[in-house]
Amino acid sequence: MPSTETFRIPKDRRHVSRARQQVRKALADWGIAGAPADSITLSANELVTNAVTHCKVSEALVRVTLTYDGAELLLEVADPDRDRVPLPHDSAPDEEGGRGLTLVAALADAWGHRQEPYTKCVWARFTPTRAEEAHVPRAL
Secondary structure (H helix, E strand, C coil): CCEEEEEEEECCHHHHHHHHHHHHHHHHHCCCCHHHHHHHHHHHHHHHHHHHHHCCCCCCEEEEEEEECCCCEEEEEEECCCCCCCCCCCCCCCCCCCCHHHHHHHHCCEEEEEECCCCEEEEEEECHHHHHHHCCCCCC
């Protein structure tokens, strides 16, 4: 049976670090560490930052859900701005932002979004053991 961790944070940038800490703790509790934990935590940081930055619903809560079945981990970040779907774009070298989804796409096995009745959910799927193997340096 999969393990699930769900929490909510206010739609405010100063709460992104709290989300990152809670993701890191859940991963540690499940024995996910090293490069896979770093990739998942960085992806969570990017998706939560996007949610708190782009959601136009005032006083909103952002929901973060991690589901781990021992082989795959699913990260989901949902906010109530259902009609503002994520659109990756090419950022100019001098732009300060706009690379979050590209980063998530590079770190995750797959990512996407879905519109639910009252929310939008952006998700990323990881295979922690495969991610760990991918980060092992090759012998010279």
